[in-house]
Amino acid sequence: MFQRTSKAKSVESNSIVFSSTLQIGDCSYIDGTVHALAVQRRSEILYERDDEFSDYEIFSRPLALPIITEPIQMRFNHLCPFIETGHIYINAISTSSVAGLGNVGHIRMKSKIHHTRQLTDNGKSTQPDSTKKEE
Amino acid sequence: MEFNVVNHQLCVDNININGVASASLFLIGDVQTVQLASAFDTPPESLIIQPLSLVPKV
Numbered sequence: 001m002f003q004r005t006s007k008a009k010s011v012e013s014n015s016i017v018f019s020s021t022l023q024i025g026d027c028s029y030i031d032g033t034v035h036a037l038a039v040q041r042r043s044e045i046l047y048e049r050d051d052e053f054s055d056y057e058i059f060s061r062p063l064a065l066p067i068i069t070e071p072i073q074m075r076f077n078h079l080c081p082f083i084e085t086g087h088i089y090i091n092a093i094s095t096s097s098v099a100g101l102g103n104v105g106h107i108r109m110k111s112k113i114h115h116t117r118q119l120t121d122n123g124k125s126t127q128p129d130s131t132k133k134e135e
Numbered sequence: 136m137e138f139n140v141v142n143h144q145l146c147v148d149n150i151n152i153n154g155v156a157s158a159s160l161f162l163i164g165d166v167q168t169v170q171l172a173s174a175f176d177t178p179p180e181s182l183i184i185q186p187l188s189l190v191p192k193v
Contacts, residue, residue, distance in 0.1 A: 004142070006164045020155075026164075034158045056176070063172040070136065076165075077141045083163055086149035094156040101163050108170045111158035115177040119184050 006083045006101045013090045013099070020093040023100040030107045034096040035059055041118040055132055056114050063110050 016022055023030070035053055053059040093099050096111070155161045157173070 004165050008163065030160070032158045032160075036157070058174055058176045061174070063174060065170045065172045068168055068170070073137045075137070075139045077139070079142060080144040082145075083165075084146040085163055086147070088150045088152075088163075090152040090155060090161065092154045092156070093161075094154065096158045097155040097160065099155055099161040103164045104162065104166045106168045106170075107160060107162075107166055109158040109160055109172070111173040111175075113157060113173075113175045114181070115175075116181045116183065119182070 004078050004081055004083055004103065006085075006103070008085045008088050008101055010087045011090075011099075011101065012088065014092055016093045018095045020095065020097045021099070022093065023098055024102065026102045026104070027100075028105040030098055030100070030104055030109070032096040032098055032109045034111045034113070036095060036111075036113045038113060038115045039118065040116070051116070057133055058112055058114050063112065065108065065110070 011022070011024070013022060019032075019034075021030075021032075037051055037053065037056070039051065090099055096109070098107075098109075152161065158171075160169070160171070
């Protein structure tokens, strides 16, 4: 079924960070997951017990992945056996992302991100984060 | 369902991408199935404006 060959003149990337992959060649499965708590704190304070994934509901709630159930008869006719590209430049590949050249069987990527900003404004009251689980 | 595809020539010029992030995918090639899911939470209450103190959390 997969007989096409991917051809790229060159691949260049400035940085590949946080479990990201530059995949050259065929593979059967790609399964990438990222859980991220992005905290912006305008202070150099580190709490003894900082926030954890279990403190937020988003990380325990299951992600609704589209389920593949439909029985589809797929037939491909590759008249040209190549996929050609010129020079590829990717500045950054980050947080469980994948840049790939080649054929892949199945791909599943999941991402969960929670943003929090903690700013100081002396005297003003603060609201509790309603998405945070009660202790 | 029957799905017939005829792939003629596929040839692209240079590719320039600034960023691929957060379990994203950039692929040159054929693939059988792709499943992508994402949850991004920035509630208004996540903007916490308070005097930050050195009192440790319980």
